[in-house]
Structure formats: structure tokens, C-alpha cells
Amino acid sequence: MPRCARPAAAILSLILLGNLSPVSAARPLLDLHKWDAYFALFAPDSNVPWKPALVRLDTYSGAAVDFAAFQVEPTEVIVAGNAPARSIQGRRARRVAQWRFLPGGGYQFRSSFVPVPLGNREGFFVVEARRANVAEQVWINRTRVGIASKESPGEVMLYGADLGTGKTLAHMRVSLLRSGSFITRFTDEHGILRINDRPRPAFALGEWGASRAFLSLFPQPPMPAALAGMALESATVRAGDELKVTGFARVRSNQDYRAAHGVAALSLRYRGAIISTASVPLDEAGSFATGLRIPPLSATGDYTVLLAGAGASAGASVHVAADSGNLALALDSPCARVCDLAVDPPVTLTARRDGKPSSHERVHLRVVRSPHIRTDRDLRGDEWGNTVIADDDITTGPDGSTVFHIPAPTDGLSSTYGVTATQGGATAATRLSVAAANGVVSLQLDSSTFSADAPIGFAVRAAGLGGEPLAGEDVTVRLQHGANAQEQILHLNTEGAARGSFGSPNLGSSLVVARMNGRYSGALDAAEAIVIPQTLAGVTRQSSDVALATDHASYDAGDRVSVTARSGGGHGDCLLTYETPFFTQAALTPVHLGGASNVFLARNVGGETKAGALFVYDGEMQWTTVPLHVMGRGRSAAAPHSVSEIVPANGDIRLKIDEAPSPARTIVVRLSAVEDTGSARFESLPDLLTVGGTATQVSAQSGRWHAWVSAGGARAGTFEFGRRATPQPQDLSIADARSMYVTWHVLHPVSGRFSVPAPATAGRYFMSVLEFDPDGSVGVQRSWITVR
Secondary structure, X not given: OOOOHHHHHHHHHHHHHHOOOOOOOOOOOOOHHHHHHEEEEEEEOOOOOOOXXXXXEEEOOOOOEEEEEEEEOHHHOOOOOOOOOOOOOHHHOEEEEEEXXXXXXXXXXXXXXXXXXXXXXXXXXXXXXXXXXXXXXXXXXXOOEEEEEEEOOOOEEEEEEEOOOOOEOOOOEEEEEEOOEEEEEXXXXXXXXXXXXXXXXXXXXXXXXXXXXXXXXXXXXXXXXXXXXXXXXXXXXXXXXXXXXXXXXXXXXXXXXXXOOOEEEEEEEEOOXXXXXXXXXXXXXXXXXXXXXXXXXXXXEEEEEEEEEOOEEEEEEEEEEEOEOOEEEEEEOOOOOOEEXXXXXXXXXXXXXXXXXXXXXXXXXXXXXXXXXXXXXXXXOOOOOOEXXXXXXXXXXXXXXXXXXXXXXXXXXXXXXXXXXXXXXEEEEEEEEEEOOOEEEEEEEOOOEEEOOOOEEEEEEEEEOOOOEOOOOEEEEEEEEOOEEEEEEEEOOOOOEEEEEEOOOOXXXXXEEEEEOHHHOOOEEEEEEEXXXXXXXXXXXXXXXXXXXXXXXXXXXXXXXXXXXXXOOOEEEEEXXXXXXXXXXXXXXXXXXXXXXXXXXXOOOOOOOEEXXXXXXXXXXXXXXXXXXXXXXXXXXXXXXXXXXXXXOOOXXXXXXXXXXXXXXXXXXXXXXXXXXXXXXXXXXXXXXXXXXXXXXXXOOOXXXXXXXXXXXXXXXXXXXXXXXXXXXXOOOOOOOOOOEEXXXXXXXXXXEEEEEOOOOOEEEEEEEEEEOOOOOEEEEEEXXXXX
């Protein structure tokens, strides 16, 4: 470059640099006021005029929030169903209050309860929270009226009560939204309105003076015209074997279910392909018992058994274990019923190739532990505490077998172990239990997630190792969150069950532990409860403050059902109900010393039957229901039971029927080496007859909140948290046990006493008895038999 050009280039560079903005190495300051746009507004569903009106405000900064309250009509805001409420335009509504609130707390999350200056006004209001051009609205219903609904396929029953006195509201005006228009009805002298209209209303608005109460009514499916169900001999089967199947079909006749006639068509399917089929006529009891041949070359996997008959269908799954390269695997444990907690449970793996013991076979073993024993239902793969405790290879010895020991639990929790052995296409599975006591307790939380302002509700059920309910026993339930703990003692009813709750739970994860007292001490169960700031539950829940009991565990159709309910603070009138899918019987009883009682007549109708109670307490409606076990046509029935639990080898197991004998009755008796699981559980069949049911809703219940809707202007910011990638969930399902049945008998006894042959080998056997009756009823009985 020429020397004279250098100054010009330098001058040009200086000019260009002079036109550029200065560069700073530091980051620009964060505009913290952007957090002002992040807030959320909530309001309780229940709000009575004699209590302070509150809304909840969640903020991320301490900037002031301007509030305003407007009085409007409910129909301007509320939308029937699950749709969010509508916002209103403040300039068109009547403003009744205006104020400013300072959350404080600086730039951090803060949840505040903001008083709404409404005094003792009654009516429907909208509260608006605004920061600059960002606004949210929630509704508040200040009412002394409460309505409850009992919704079933047969009818809808509405009940109105004064939330202050607890008395019923006779001749209350009720507006029903049906097919886009409102129709007006009135409650009767008992405060009850029954609705049988078709189509059904989607919304109900009760009015009493200036107070309103409303509910969005659930759609209810009709009762099915036909039902079908089946159970398998075992949840697992080997290729080449015959799978025995039994089941039933029922058709609806008015309000109950009767035995169906025709043909039951069965098919075994795998990945959409039909593997095997069978057709068998239904007998006089509307039942069948037959077999499906599993082809010898069937692949290992989970197959589906489908049943079609009398216009109904049913399905069940079965695991087929194939013989891979003529290799067959088997798992067995000497403690087929319940293993001793003091020793590591032994399991024997046997490998046979071409029918002969196969040595030095390398087999993969997987063991999943669930720290629970369930007697009332089968275990799920998502149970709390399910853990893989073994996932490795083992090798068979010279005799084609090997014994391995499962580590016994050291935490004192009764446990169930699912064991699976695989090699290539050959598989074997079994299940065994280890009990810490001579009984088991099952803890069931109402949900896995709870709101901080709602109690943790739960149910406990206890039974002996044979499944018999432990009525009258006590259970201690403890909620543990770090160093904080709550504890209560529950008394089990005649079904070995009880309900309870813990109030004011701590945020985060807590452990709930149920422990039996007295002679069954050592039996315990546990579950995890996660408490978050807000769940916004969309349905009403049962109240743990209401206790409901019946005088017997089961009833025959026509029996008197005595129902007694208690509530610590209930007053006024108590609504007691006998609920079926077709109708709800109601009785209003004055509350005396916090309790009420009534006697109903057990009705012979199909579907689920419950008893219910509803109290008014402190401006809220508190309710609960309990199932009723009513035996009759098209329902569950008493099955034959063994006369003796100890029988000689090659002798007879004598059974007795408590009902009048009928040659048209079909009875299936199965003896197996282990307790049945999965699709082999006979007791699942009577449960299929408890279809339908009654849903309960109340308009006034504490702990239920609804969220904001955006008003005019910009939308408020919200935080969303998510993972970059969702991890693949681990398979923690418990393997089903192979029933390894010893005998399978299908009988039509002509007398009340009959027998089946006992096994030739001494030991303990699990006996399942299934009864199908021509009147449509289905019964089951389970017990352990000792053969000596």
C-alpha cells in the first residue's frame, strides 16, 4: 500500500468506529418488573355470607395489585360441563367494591389470601385482579343454599338444604338447562327433586331468595343390555397344553340380570392373529366350562382370550410360555402360600430339554418386589415401592435344577415377589408372598397427589392370610413428613375396612403407614402422598368426617338394612340414601347428638348398591357412601364351602351349599398349588355384576377451588416445567403365578352336599369354588385345604 494511503485508511477507520455504539463486556441488567405479569388468582367453591370472603393470589413480585368486585348473574359467567367460566366486561357490570393489595415479599413466589370486602352480602360476584394491562377474574358465590345430586343411569335426584340451619329447603326453585333452554322445577316438601327427563339436563341452578347454588350434571351411560365374564385356570400356560376356561353370560330383564341362552364363542389371539377357537352352548345357568388348545409351536408372549355370547363380550390375558428348542422351564417354591419372614424364601428353577433334566442351562432371572400383600385386589405395576431386587443369570446343576434364595424384607413390610425366568423363547413365572404377621393390611390413598388446603383421605382394609375380613380390629395410621407426624387409630367395621384423613399436610412428599394393633401387630402397609400448592380437583370427594355403618356385612333381597351415620358437627337434617343404578331411596332424619339412622329394605336390582349419608356442618355439605353386599337374582351369591379344612390324601373334600339344591346350578372347583392371580382370580366374576352406580356431587364443600380466567388485556404469565426427554418407565409389574392346578371339576350337584376327590400328594392346596345359578347370580368361595 502507498504511504499516502495509510492516513486516509486510518481516518476512515476512525470515522466508522466513531459511528458504532460503545461495547460493554457486562450483561445488561434484568428487568425484574417482568415478574409483575406472572400471577394467578383462585377462589373457593364454597362461600357462605356469614364468613369472610377470601381469594388466593399467587405472585412472583411484590408489586401492588388492583382489585375490583362486580355483582353479576351466574348465567353470565358459569358454563355447563367442564368448560372454563366466561369473563365479564367490568364497565358493563355493577361494581360493588374496589381496593389495592400489596403482596410484599420482593421478587419471590408468595401465596396470599386476600380479603374481599363484601360484608354479609348474598349473591354471585366476580373478583378481578389487575396489574397494568394484565387482568384475571374469578367468581365467588355468596350463598346460604346448598344442593346435592345423586346421579345414576336411572334418574337424577337433587336435594336442597340451608347451609346455616341444616334444614331441608322445601319448594326451592330449580332451573334446569336442557337442550339449550331452561325449564323450571321445584323441590317437594322434603327438599328433593327427581328428574327422569330425556334428554337429561346438563346444569341445575337452585334459587332461594338472593342465594344461588349450581351443579353441572354428569352424563350417565345406560345400563348394559347384556354382560359376560370369564376366568382362566391359570394366568400363565405352556405351549402345547390345554387352557381351561369358565364363564357366564347375562341379559338384563327390567332391573336385574338373568341367565342368558345361546352359544359362547371363544378365541385365542396373538398380535391380531387367531390361534385357537372353541364354541360351547350355554347351560341352564347361563355358564360354560371348556378348553382352548394352545398349539405346541406357539411363541412366547401375552395372548388374549376373547368371549362373545348373548350380545355381550369379555376378554382376559394369558401368558404363554413356549418350549424353545424343546427346553421347558419351571419355577417352584416350598412356601406356596406364605413364606416365613425370618428366612430367605427359596425358589427352585428346573430346566428340562426333550422331557429330560437339562444341566448347565444359563437362565436369566428377574425378581420384582412389591412391599404389599393384597387380598382385596390384584397388585399393579405402579404400586408404591415396587423394586427390582434381582436381574441376573443363574445356571442349572447336574440334575437340571438349582435353588436360589430371595432376600427376605428387612423393613418389616409384608411383600409379594414376582419371579420370571427366561432363556430364549422359554419362560417360567411364579409369585410368592412373605408375611410379617398372621394378617395383612392394605392402605389405599384417595389420590397420589393432594392439595395443601385439602386433607389426605385414605381407606384401610385388613384380612387374614386366607382373605377373611378382620372385623373389629384396630389400625394405627401415621403420616410422616420429616420430623413432623400425625397419627390416628381407626376401628375396622364388619368388612374389615375403615376410612380416615389427615388435615393440614406439609408440602412435598410424605409417607403414610398403616399398622395393625393387637394380635395382628406386625402387619403394616405404606404409601406415598405428594402434597402440592394447588390441585384444582374437579369433582367432589367423600368427607372423612362422616362415619357410616350398617348392621350386617351382607344381605339377602328383602332383608332390613339398618344404616347409622355420625358427623361430629352435623346439625339440622341428615339425608340417608339407599342407592342403585336404577333409583335412589331417600330418608330425611333429624340429627340427634351428631348422628342419624334409618332402615331400608334390600332390593333385588342389578348393579352396584350403596348406602349414603349427607350432613350439613359449618356452611358445608359433608357426605360419604359405603358399598352394600346384597345377594339375589343377577347379583353375587353365597358359593359352596368346604366342610373341613383337613382331608386325607386320596380321600374326599366335602362341600356344602347353604341354598336350596338345584340340578341346573353349575359349580366349578379348582385346587391349585398356589393362590390364583390375574385372569385366574375367580372372585373377579361376581364383581362384573356390580355395573352402573350412583355419582354424588355437592355444591358446598371445603377444599375445592377454581382457577382464574383471563379478563380484557394481556394474558398473565404462567410457569411450565418439563423434562428435556421423558425417561422410559421401568417395568415393575409383578409376574402372575402359574396356578399349577391339581384338579378341575365341573359339577351339577342335585343335593346340598357333594364332594370332589382330594389330591394324592400331601400338602396345602388353594381351593377356589365358583357357582353359577339359573337366577343369574354368581358366587365364589376361596380357602386353603390341607391334605395329609
